[in-house]
Amino acid sequence: MRIDSPAALAEYAAALKARKHAPVKLLVSMGTCGIAAGTGEVLKAINDYIAEHKLDGAFDVIEVGCMGLCYAEPVIMLTDDKGKRIIYGDVTPHQIPAIMQAGLEAPATGTHTIDRCWYYPEDESPAEGELQARIVLRNTGRINPEDIDQYVAEGGYSALAKVVTSMKPQEVIDVISASNLRGRGGAGFPTGKKWSFAAAQPEGEKFIICNADEGDPGAFMDRAVLEGDPNAVLEAMAIGGYAIGAHNGVIYIRAEYPLAVKRLENAIKQAEEKGFLGKNIFGSGFDFKLEIKFGAGAFVCGEETALIHSIEGQRGEPTFKPPFPAIQGLWKRPTVVNNVETYACIAAIIRKGADWFKGLGTAGSPGTKVFALAGKISKVGLAEVPMGMTLRQIIYEIGGGIKDGREFKAVQTGGPSGGCITKKNLDLQIDYEALKSIGSMMGSGGMIVMDEDDCMVNIAKFFLDFTADESCGKCTPCRVGNRRMLELLNKITSGEGNMEILEKLKTLSATIKDTALCGLGQTAPNPVLSTLANFEDEYLAHVKDHRCPAGVCANLIQFNVTDKCVGCGLCAKRCPVGAISGEKKMKHAINQAKCIKCGACFNACKFHAIAKI
Amino acid sequence: MGEMHCVNGVCEMSSRKSSQMEALDAYIKSLPLADNPTRKRGFLIQTLHKAQSLFGYLPVEVQSFVAERLGISLAEVYGVISFYSFFTDKPIGRYAINVCTGTACFVKGAAQVVDELKRKLGVSEGETTPDGKYFLGVLRCLGACSMAPVVMVNGKVYGHMTAEKVQGLLDDCKD
Numbered sequence: 001m002r003i004d005s006p007a008a009l010a011e012y013a014a015a016l017k018a019r020k021h022a023p024v025k026l027l028v029s030m031g032t033c034g035i036a037a038g039t040g041e042v043l044k045a046i047n048d049y050i051a052e053h054k055l056d057g058a059f060d061v062i063e064v065g066c067m068g069l070c071y072a073e074p075v076i077m078l079t080d081d082k083g084k085r086i087i088y089g090d091v092t093p094h095q096i097p098a099i100m101q102a103g104l105e106a107p108a109t110g111t112h113t114i115d116r117c118w119y120y121p122e123d124e125s126p127a128e129g130e131l132q133a134r135i136v137l138r139n140t141g142r143i144n145p146e147d148i149d150q151y152v153a154e155g156g157y158s159a160l161a162k163v164v165t166s167m168k169p170q171e172v173i174d175v176i177s178a179s180n181l182r183g184r185g186g187a188g189f190p191t192g193k194k195w196s197f198a199a200a201q202p203e204g205e206k207f208i209i210c211n212a213d214e215g216d217p218g219a220f221m222d223r224a225v226l227e228g229d230p231n232a233v234l235e236a237m238a239i240g241g242y243a244i245g246a247h248n249g250v251i252y253i254r255a256e257y258p259l260a261v262k263r264l265e266n267a268i269k270q271a272e273e274k275g276f277l278g279k280n281i282f283g284s285g286f287d288f289k290l291e292i293k294f295g296a297g298a299f300v301c302g303e304e305t306a307l308i309h310s311i312e313g314q315r316g317e318p319t320f321k322p323p324f325p326a327i328q329g330l331w332k333r334p335t336v337v338n339n340v341e342t343y344a345c346i347a348a349i350i351r352k353g354a355d356w357f358k359g360l361g362t363a364g365s366p367g368t369k370v371f372a373l374a375g376k377i378s379k380v381g382l383a384e385v386p387m388g389m390t391l392r393q394i395i396y397e398i399g400g401g402i403k404d405g406r407e408f409k410a411v412q413t414g415g416p417s418g419g420c421i422t423k424k425n426l427d428l429q430i431d432y433e434a435l436k437s438i439g440s441m442m443g444s445g446g447m448i449v450m451d452e453d454d455c456m457v458n459i460a461k462f463f464l465d466f467t468a469d470e471s472c473g474k475c476t477p478c479r480v481g482n483r484r485m486l487e488l489l490n491k492i493t494s495g496e497g498n499m500e501i502l503e504k505l506k507t508l509s510a511t512i513k514d515t516a517l518c519g520l521g522q523t524a525p526n527p528v529l530s531t532l533a534n535f536e537d538e539y540l541a542h543v544k545d546h547r548c549p550a551g552v553c554a555n556l557i558q559f560n561v562t563d564k565c566v567g568c569g570l571c572a573k574r575c576p577v578g579a580i581s582g583e584k585k586m587k588h589a590i591n592q593a594k595c596i597k598c599g600a601c602f603n604a605c606k607f608h609a610i611a612k613i
Numbered sequence: 614m615g616e617m618h619c620v621n622g623v624c625e626m627s628s629r630k631s632s633q634m635e636a637l638d639a640y641i642k643s644l645p646l647a648d649n650p651t652r653k654r655g656f657l658i659q660t661l662h663k664a665q666s667l668f669g670y671l672p673v674e675v676q677s678f679v680a681e682r683l684g685i686s687l688a689e690v691y692g693v694i695s696f697y698s699f700f701t702d703k704p705i706g707r708y709a710i711n712v713c714t715g716t717a718c719f720v721k722g723a724a725q726v727v728d729e730l731k732r733k734l735g736v737s738e739g740e741t742t743p744d745g746k747y748f749l750g751v752l753r754c755l756g757a758c759s760m761a762p763v764v765m766v767n768g769k770v771y772g773h774m775t776a777e778k779v780q781g782l783l784d785d786c787k788d
Contacts, residue, residue, distance in 0.1 A: 033757050036770040070759030217715030220756035255662065255699050256755060296658055296697035299753065313657030313683075315696040331652065374717035374758035381759060412716065448716045462719050466753070472696070576732060576776070598725055600776060 002275040004283045006161035009152070016153040022060040024104055027077040029141060031066030031227050032259050037073035038092075045093035046076075049100050059100070062150075065228020067141030068132075068382035072114060077141075078104055087114040117398065118384065121360060122348060131398055133360060135368050136184075136221070136344040137384050140228030145263050148270035151231040157276050159350035160235045164242055164284035172243040173199055176346070178354035180366050185211060185302075185339030186414065186443045187519075188365070188432040194336055197326035198244040201334040206246035208237055209330065209337040211307060212253040212260070215299040216415035217466070219446035221370040221382055222340035226253070226260035229344070230267035236346035238277060238288045244336055247287050252307050254295040264292055299416075299470035303518050304329075304337040306472065317474045318518035339444070341370055361387030365431035373399045375448040376406065392426040395449060406451040410534065414443030416463045416470075417523030419530025420456065439530045441523075455552035456535040457542050461489040463527035467520065478521030481512040485528065493553040497543035506532070551612045554597040561588050564609035571601035571610065633667045634678065641682050650684050657683055657693060661700055670704045698752075706741040706748035708786040711765045712774075715754030718762040722775065726762055727751060729776035733783065746788070 003009050028034075028043050046061055069075045072089025076099070079085040084104050089112045091099070102108040118132030119125065126133070134140075143150035151157070163172050177192025198206060210233055214222040225232065237249045253261055268290055271277040279287045293311045300306045301316040308330050310316040329335025345367060349357045358366045365387040371394060374380050378400030385394060391411065395401065402408050410420040419440035421428070428434050432442050450459065468482040485508050488501050509525035516522045532539060541547045548556040561571075567585040572578075579595045582588030590601070602610045640663045644656050660683065664675050671694055673687075680690040694700040710730060714723050727749075731737060734747050741748045757763050760772025764782060771782055 032755075032770075033759050036757055036760060036772060073759065214756070215753065217719075217754035218717045218758055220754075220758060223756045256752065293655075294659055294662055295699075296662065297699035297752070298697050310658065311655060312651075313654035313693065315692055317696075372758065374761065375720045380717075380761075415716065446716070448720060450720060454720055459720070462716070470753075574777070576729065596728075598728065598776060 002273070004275055004280075006158070006165050006282055009157060009161050009282070013152050013155070013158070016149050022056075022058055023080060024059050025079050026059045026061045027064045027067075027079065027141065028061065029065070029067050029069075029073060029075040030063040031224060032257075033070045034066065034073045034075065035259075039074040041093050042074045042076065042091050042096065045096040046100070049096055053100075055100070062144050063146070064142060065140045065145050066224040066382065068118075068137065068224070068384070069114060069379075070381040071379045072112065072381075075114075080104055085116065087116060088112065089114045121356075122352060131389065131393060132384050133368050133386050134384050135348050135360075136225060136341050136370050137228070137382065138348065139232065140224055143229070145228050145230055146266050148231060148267065148274060148276075151229070152274075155351065156231055156347075157235055157271075157274075159347035160238050160242075160276065161282045163239050163350060164286045165282050169199060169243045169245060172239060172350070175350060175354050176243070179349045179357040180354075180364075181342065181345055181349060181357065182365060182432060183339060184341035184345070184369065184445070186216075186417070186441065188442060191338060191342055194326055194338070195240060195243050197324065198246075198334045198336045201327060203245060205248070205331075205333045206244055207330045207333055207335040208241045208244065208246045208249045209304075209307070209311070209335060210237055210249070210251040210343060211302065211304065211337050211339045212251055212257075213295045213302045213307060214254060214257075214340070214444065215295075215302045215470075216417075216444045216446050218374050218412075218415060218448045219372045219444040221372050221445055223257050223260055224370075224382055225340050225344050226257065227263055230260075230264045231271065232347060233264075233340055233343045234267055234271050234277065234290060236343035237290060238281065239346055239350065240336060240338065240343070241288045242286055244334070246334075246336070247289065249288065249290040250311055250330070251290065251292045252295060252301070252311055253292060254301075255297060261292065261294070268292070298472070299466075300472045300518070300520050303520060306518070307337065308335065315472070317472045318520070320517060341445075362429065362431045364433055369430075369442070369445055371445045371447050373447050373449065375411075376403045376451040376454070377401070377449040378403050387431045388429045390427050390429055391421060394430075394447070395426070399449070402449065402451050406453065409450045409452050409454060410456065411450065412440075412448040412459070412527070413446070414441035414523075414526070415446050416466045417441060417519065417526055418443045419526050420450075420459070420534060422534045439526070439533060441526075453550055453552070455493075455548050455550035456531040456538050457489065457493055457548075458550075458552050460528045460531045461486065461493055464489055464524070467524040471521065471524075475515075475517035475521060477512045477515040478517065478524065481508055481516075482521070482524050484508060485512075485525065489528070492539065492542045493548070494555040495542075495546045495553075497546075499543060502532075502539060502543060557597060558592065558613055559590055559595060559597065559599070559602060560611050560613065561590060562609050562611050563587065564607050566607055566609070568607075570604050570606070574600045574604040576600060630668070634675075636667055637664050637675070637678065638682075641679075646683075653683055654685055657685070657690070658697075661690075661694065665700060670701045672702065676702070704741070704745075705750075706746050707788065708746060709748045709750060709767055710782075710786075711750045711752045713753070713755050713757070713761070713763040713765070714751045715758065715761075717758035718754075721761040723762040725776045726764065726774045726779065729779045733779060747783075747786070 074091045077087045098108040107113045119130040121133045181191045182188040298316045301310045303318045306316040306318040325335040370384040383398045464486045468486045471478045473479045565587040572580040579591045680687045762774045764771045
């Protein structure tokens, strides 16, 4: 059924809300990590139980996207209209009968329950302990992403209806500019300003693009939004299209996210059927068409000019800016490129106003930011927090601290373009400027936490290996310079380092930063510079003493059997290269010439009889 | 996968391959190709995705076919294939083992998993075992960081991998 006016939309949404539903909603987390962790089997157990006990009218089972509680997948939530809820983590199929019997009365015994640690600023104020404010993730994990009606029932497309029927394009841009929303892809450029540049171009063909090429390793918030609430992106792109005068939109998504692609395609089809996309949207005369284009495994395509070339069927190489895409972008036409998370803020800003949005976060960086917590942290997952929260709150209060009680060493933000933040900055209030001031960057919001077992030189080498591999090869500083830096780091981690190499690293870094063509190259030396600034002692230990303090760099460590050995033979059995030998019940020995330093013996020994030096 | 029969450099496609070629042809015909030659090129990457899903890789005759249909040169098509890591012009093993080497997987020990796979299979990254069974690749971040380190085998995700679990994963790959 086509909905052709704001009044019809409001009526339709009200009817959906009033629809008869079961007393208990049962939300099952069906994002990529939920499915891989076994949510499919849990869902089957739920459906089997309902069929067997004829409970059709008692539960509404809803397949939702990621709730952000990735560490506890499979996750399910029971909830009702009055706000009662129980969240279960690490659910197994045989816990289901007990969970279903217990209902909302009390948690079932023998299960792992989780407190909700977020609130929805559009509808409520935070309760105690609810540090997370969900705007971007407002529907992710709450509604079925494959059913547009559920999005509409939550107020979906009302912002688009309002914009195209009662606002002038310039008024839309004014609201977004006043909200001071900044690009969530990393650089933090004001979205309203970007839109106004494209809007100011003479009328004619223009494009609006969604950058869903989430290539930054360790960042997965865009995937969560696309899998959990694809309509939020479609609605925002249509609003952006109206504001700048574009009738065509392109979502450029990486091929590694098949589930997100499927849900986007489904959402576009449903939105077209309802008339939210296509011709004469809400009877306003505004036409807007969306298509999906695929990446093919190139990190540099996250850079907007490279992304545009990729859509044009070219090699994804960046070009020099200016001209900026807002002036000359896709097919040389004015084009706006925004990131998924940026779009996910737009409809809420239109609904609630710029002042509401500015009420969250810091003065310079209003709103929220989604962080993907990963690495050596207890609660791996997504956290959407108001800007200005401290790292300590994010890592310890939301993330549950470091895994296995180890010591915090550093957190890498901004991925391969960013830097590491150490203990001394744990209380820094995070926003775009604050992170920049300490040599890191917001980036897409990936936070990889590292503990005392991680070697920072090796981490820097990892990022350099990444950027050297992903360099498109167009400009020499990036293509050759990063390769040379990687070689120098390889020398350091293999014990051939010296002070001269450290100096060379610094000089090369400065040259690459100054001369590379695009953001990828210009920021590639950041992980090296930032680890050098914060962990110079580790570099010195590698180059002067040929020692790796964290015990990671294989050429600088040695495994030996100590007198604690009882001769159980487990290490010899585990050794993949047969380097360990010894009589039964006698002390074993490692043949150093054969040893590949994999650490299998060290991990296997129950008597702590293997020493790593 | 279709076999190539090559005699003195002249290659003929087997019948299976020609049915795949027909499927590719039908796909290209279904595209809303623009008359404008520049705009037509915008369909190149999705066509290559389709072709690779049909053939398993992108042999040169498929590349020329796509080039001809989209009105660009073979060199330009090859330039695109060689740029993007997702595309390959060599056949890959029946089991594509891809280890995620994103940051989260890296700090959780993906390197040891890669080393163990290399040792067990006797191939390097980007290579297929001589019997054509296993392909070993690495990729950058599947976004399943909560289960790091992660290995994907023909689309199935194995989480919390260790070097010790490698043998079990290989045993799962039954022909």
